[in-house]
Amino acid sequence: MDLTLHVWRQQSPDKPGRLVRYDAPGINEHMSFLEMLDVVNERLIEGGEEPIAFDHDCREGICGMCGMMINGVAHGPQAGTTACQLHMRHFRHGDSITIEPWRSRAFPVLRDLIVDRSAFDRIIQAGGYVSVNTGSAPDANEIPVPKADSEQAFDAAACIGCGACVAQCPNGAAQLFTAAKITHLGILPQGQPERWDRVVKMVAQMEAEAFGGCTNHRECEAVCPKKIPIEFIARMNRDFLKARLLKRSAA
Numbered sequence: 001m002d003l004t005l006h007v008w009r010q011q012s013p014d015k016p017g018r019l020v021r022y023d024a025p026g027i028n029e030h031m032s033f034l035e036m037l038d039v040v041n042e043r044l045i046e047g048g049e050e051p052i053a054f055d056h057d058c059r060e061g062i063c064g065m066c067g068m069m070i071n072g073v074a075h076g077p078q079a080g081t082t083a084c085q086l087h088m089r090h091f092r093h094g095d096s097i098t099i100e101p102w103r104s105r106a107f108p109v110l111r112d113l114i115v116d117r118s119a120f121d122r123i124i125q126a127g128g129y130v131s132v133n134t135g136s137a138p139d140a141n142e143i144p145v146p147k148a149d150s151e152q153a154f155d156a157a158a159c160i161g162c163g164a165c166v167a168q169c170p171n172g173a174a175q176l177f178t179a180a181k182i183t184h185l186g187i188l189p190q191g192q193p194e195r196w197d198r199v200v201k202m203v204a205q206m207e208a209e210a211f212g213g214c215t216n217h218r219e220c221e222a223v224c225p226k227k228i229p230i231e232f233i234a235r236m237n238r239d240f241l242k243a244r245l246l247k248r249s250a251a
């Protein structure tokens with residue numbers, strides 16, 4: 001298939017960016033979206049031009065590194081799919097595709113399609129861990145966990161930290177990511193010792209970053225490649241309120 005791409009090119013964070021048009025003829029429909037970009041980049045390099053910079057690592061939908069706005073949708077048109085797992089058969093011969101970096105004040109553009117997502121790292125550093133010794137796998141299996149809880153924790157732990165939720169949200173809110181990280185630890189017995197402290201610290205760090213507030217647009221849930229539900233945001237809010245009440249009654 002022959003495509004026309006309009007790709008955001010920006011040399012560095014302090015330089016202005018712009019959309020640049022590239023013709024991409026002869027693209028195989030079985031390629032992934034990133035493989036299509038690889039082909040375009042090889043042609044650019046052969047022509048003596050700078051390749052398009054984009055983040056990627058596993059290319060299996062598990063690391064969270066890839067991510068770009070494809071025709072205005074985070075990770076593109078296929079629901080529950082990362083950009084690296086999106087295949088070109090979801091496009092048509094002759095299509096024009098606009099490719100931009102994540103759009104969020106909290107994720108400044110570093111170069112082309114690469115953004116700085118270290119705000120997410122700082123939220124995790126604030127409390128996204130357990131400090132108890134959980135032992136080895138057999139030890140973990142000796143701690144009984146209700147099936148419903150383990151499944152919910154597993155669903156939350158599916159978050160790959162890609163940032164699509166923030167990029168698609170009209171407010172640039174990070175509630176879905178933060179809620180997923182708080183939930184996957186807060187449901188399990190191993191996460192209980194720091195449960196109340198964790199939610200307060202992680203929410204405080206989220207608010208200290210340049211993210212906006214959640215006003216229930218649900219765009220995050222719609223584009224999340226791991227289908228993290230917004231129910232986790234409600235759970236985070238309940239835990240946050242309870243943590244504040246516990247602190248007040250202890251004072």
Ligand code: SF4
Binds near residue numbers: 159160162165224226
């Ligand atoms: S909640 Fe979904 S969209 Fe947001 S960072 Fe996690 S996996 Fe990505």
Ligand code: FES
Binds near residue numbers: 063066082
């Ligand atoms: S490159 Fe790892 S999720 Fe896409």
